[in-house]
Amino acid sequence: MVNNVIRGLFVAVVGIVLIAFNESVMPLLVRLLGLVFLMPALISSLNLYMTRKGASFFPMIMMSVINGGSVILGILLILFPVAFLEFFVILLALLLLGFSLLQIYSVASLYRASRHGAGLFVVPVLLLIFSIVVLFNPFGLISTATMMIGISLVVSGCSDVVISVVAKRNVSTDLRRM
Numbered sequence: 001m002v003n004n005v006i007r008g009l010f011v012a013v014v015g016i017v018l019i020a021f022n023e024s025v026m027p028l029l030v031r032l033l034g035l036v037f038l039m040p041a042l043i044s045s046l047n048l049y050m051t052r053k054g055a056s057f058f059p060m061i062m063m064s065v066i067n068g069g070s071v072i073l074g075i076l077l078i079l080f081p082v083a084f085l086e087f088f089v090i091l092l093a094l095l096l097l098g099f100s101l102l103q104i105y106s107v108a109s110l111y112r113a114s115r116h117g118a119g120l121f122v123v124p125v126l127l128l129i130f131s132i133v134v135l136f137n138p139f140g141l142i143s144t145a146t147m148m149i150g151i152s153l154v155v156s157g158c159s160d161v162v163i164s165v166v167a168k169r170n171v172s173t174d175l176r177r178m
Helices: 002-020 022-050 057-079 081-114 118-135 142-177
Strands: none
Touching: 002 022, 002 142, 022 057, 022 081, 022 142, 057 081, 081 118, 081 142, 118 142
16 A cells, blocks of 8 residues: 555645746656666666677677667657657656556456445546557647646646555455454
8 A cells, every 4th residue: 555655646746846846847857758768778888898708799789789770769869859849748648658557457356345436436537548649649748748647647647646555455354344
């Protein structure tokens, strides 16, 4: 339960950051994504170079190509974040889609176990619908989509906390009945 509450609070904080710093945070997040590609690839390349004597040829070549592609993508994301903003909004919408599916699964498990909380389906289903709408981007503007994703993340994070608390309360009640 604690992990779900922490995850929900973290998601809500990310949503608040997206809302508060709508215009300026997106290029920064794209640059951070570039670092996520760049740093592991550089470390992996260094490790591959240091252990090359014991490695077989084909996996070493494949890892070199993958690491090279990650380094190039990371550098491009860091140097040209504006070019990747639309892709990043789509990535955020996909993450929101996955998060809403996870919430629907959690609520379904809770509902099956205790037959309480059918109303908890409302927010995850609305978030699922919204994430699908953002994927097709009818808003046109990245700032509008970012704002809407930020609001959705805040609602999703709060919903995750509520679902976790209700699940904990139902488990505690069921244990007391035993």
